[in-house]
Amino acid sequence: MKQRSIRGTWSRVAAASLLAAAGALYAQPTGLTRTVLTRADVSVPGREAVVARVEIAPGARAGRHTHPGDEISYVLEGEADLLIDGQPPRHLKPGDSFVIPAGVVHAAHNLGAVPARLVGVFVVEKGQPLASPAPDNSSSK
Numbered sequence: 001m002k003q004r005s006i007r008g009t010w011s012r013v014a015a016a017s018l019l020a021a022a023g024a025l026y027a028q029p030t031g032l033t034r035t036v037l038t039r040a041d042v043s044v045p046g047r048e049a050v051v052a053r054v055e056i057a058p059g060a061r062a063g064r065h066t067h068p069g070d071e072i073s074y075v076l077e078g079e080a081d082l083l084i085d086g087q088p089p090r091h092l093k094p095g096d097s098f099v100i101p102a103g104v105v106h107a108a109h110n111l112g113a114v115p116a117r118l119v120g121v122f123v124v125e126k127g128q129p130l131a132s133p134a135p136d137n138s139s140s141k
Contacts, residue, residue, distance in 0.1 A: 031060020031110070034120070034130065048126050054118040056080055056110040064107045064134040069124030071100040078116035083107045092116070105134040 035053045042049050047069060054073065056062050064083075074097045082090045082098060085105040092098070092108075100106055102124075110116045122130060 030063070031057035032062040032108075033057075036130075042123060044123075046126055047123055050122040050124060050130060052120045052122065052130075054120045056108055056116040056118075058110055058113050058115060060110050062108040064105055064136060065131045066103050066105055066134050067100070067122055067124060067131055068128035069102045069122055071098075071120055071122050073098055073100075073118045073120040076117045076119060078110065078114045079112050080108045080110045080116040083109065 033055045035055075037051045037053060039048055039050050041047075056078075075092045075094050077094055079091065079093045082092055083106060084090070084100060090098070108116070124130065
């Protein structure tokens with residue numbers, strides 16, 4: 001009886017490990033770096049502001065994702081294409097800014113030779129991940 005119990009436990013541990021690894025690969029953005037600079041409570045209960053430095057490497061794609069709150073960003077350097085579901089692609093360059101409402105699926109592609117650097121302000125639900133992957137869709141490729 002003990003042998004079956006140990007085998008069952010190891011099987012569940014192995015399955016959970018494989019699922020976690022697959023989830024990590026799916027959620028891992030390639031070429032996108034978000035460095036949180038500060039977090040602070042805002043006047044809306046249950047929300048916080050997160051100020052982050054965002055960088056998209058040359059040739060990189062920030063995969064389709066959402067945020068649990070609004071994103072307000074300003075482009076400091078480089079260029080990138082912003083792809084928001086239901087909207088035409090928008091080419092961003094230094095000095096441009098944009099707002100993406102909570103839960104809206106979007107992606108970004110840096111087709112240039114230098115990093116695209118932005119300052120992002122996220123007003124998000126506390127305790128939620130800053131970003132969550134969204135299913136792939138041929139409209140943003």
